[in-house]
Amino acid sequence: MxxxxxxxxxxxxxxxxxxxxxxxxxxxxxxxxxxxxxxxxxxxxxxxxxxxxxxxxxxxxxxxxxxxxxxRLLDFGRRSREYVEFFDVARHHVDRLAETTGEKVWLIAKEGDHSVHLYKAHGDNPLETSAQVGQRRNLHQLAAGKSILAFLPEDELDAILDRRGLEEQTDSTITSEDVLRDELDEIRERGYAFNIGESVTGLNAIGAPIRDEDGYPVGAISISGPAHRVKDSFLTEELPDTLLAALDEIQISLRYGTNS
CATH class of the missing domain: 1.10.10.10 (Winged helix-like DNA-binding domain superfamily/Winged helix DNA-binding domain)
Known part of the structure; x- marks a missing residue:
């Protein structure tokens, strides 16, 4: 709290x-x-x-x-999720990504200093973790969260890091602000982020932001799976192409009101 x-x-x-x-x-x-x-x-x-x-x-x-x-709280949560502008469009792409990749796919929203898990879909053999719909997480621990941090205005990024710090979740979590800022520069350049065991040991993920018309990161999508399966070219080449293509469609739908 x-x-x-x-x-x-x-x-x-x-x-x-x-x-x-x-x-x-x-x-x-x-x-x-x-x-x-x-x-x-x-x-x-x-x-x-x-x-x-x-x-x-x-x-x-x-x-x-x-x-x-x-x-009754379930009704509050369900209704609040419906008010998220990108939810209805993005969740259909989340389903498709899970079917295409066979891995677990999360849709998250940025709220204040945190990410909130809005929706998930999974493929044939997902790795089960403690993550649940409605859960709030520190942004720096997640691929989706780091992709959001990378595209925030500098003053907001500074404020979040000052208020929240860089809490360690696993031995691989980034806890150095200098290291994080260097990685955010790389994420900003390529458009997506990686999570290599930073939130759950043995779990790898890729995440990319959903941005509004002004370029502000309002949410993100991540694809994750066990490190023995989500690795090498599948992680660094195939998944980025698949994820970015889905996000392009989401952005078009949000901007022009089309249905994909």
């Missing part, structure tokens, strides 16, 4: 509700006692928040009296 000092006058009651939702997302089935101990907030305060969230179906009470996220 973003630090509260990013808001001049945060509303504490709203923050408490958000913290409860975040806690139940990470660890469903928590009791009133569990949440009271975790947040060091008065039991009566936590109880009122739980009752309010339950009354609006944002959380649900399980049979043993513990709480979990409510399915």
């Amino acid at each position: 973003p630090p509260t000092d990013s808001v001049n006058r945060p509303v504490k009651t709203t923050e408490y509700s958000i913290r409860i939702l975040e806690a139940l997302k990470s660890n469903p089935g928590q009791s009133l006692t569990d949440l009271t101990e975790e947040f060091d907030i008065a039991r009566s305060t936590i109880h009122r928040h739980l009752l309010t969230l339950e009354a609006h179906d944002l959380i649900a009470r399980d049979g043993d009296g513990t709480f979990s996220l409510g399915l």
Whole structure:
């Protein structure tokens, strides 16, 4: 959750509700006692928040009296995804890319300092990872995320790196800003990024941005698979050509309102 000092006058009651939702997302089935101990907030305060969230179906009470996220949140997430301008066009290309390459393909959106996994499709033999629809990730850890960083205005790139740093996900994650900036220059020149075990050990990926009419990177598509299969010319030649061709079609559809 973003630090509260990013808001001049945060509303504490709203923050408490958000913290409860975040806690139940990470660890469903928590009791009133569990949440009271975790947040060091008065039991009566936590109880009122739980009752309010339950009354609006944002959380649900399980049979043993513990709480979990409510399915109403699924409707919020589904509707928010539909508001992403490129989602409907791009997801059809994601399906095609998965069928063509046989690998897992992700569509992501940029939101603030993060990427958000919007949609996935997979081929015949995908490598399963912990990545899930709706998940938020640091941009520098992903091929798709690095492709977004490469095309951001310099001042926004500086601000994101200053706020988020370069958290290590695997031994291969780039944690040096100088190294990252050098790689972003290369990505900007060729139009796509690689991820060689930087988010998941043994997973390789390629990603390229979806850009609006002004060239701003609003999202990206990545193709990923196990390193023993996604390598050599398949990774460095075949997949880039296939991915960039799909992105060209997406850009045309978005700009001229055509259906591919």
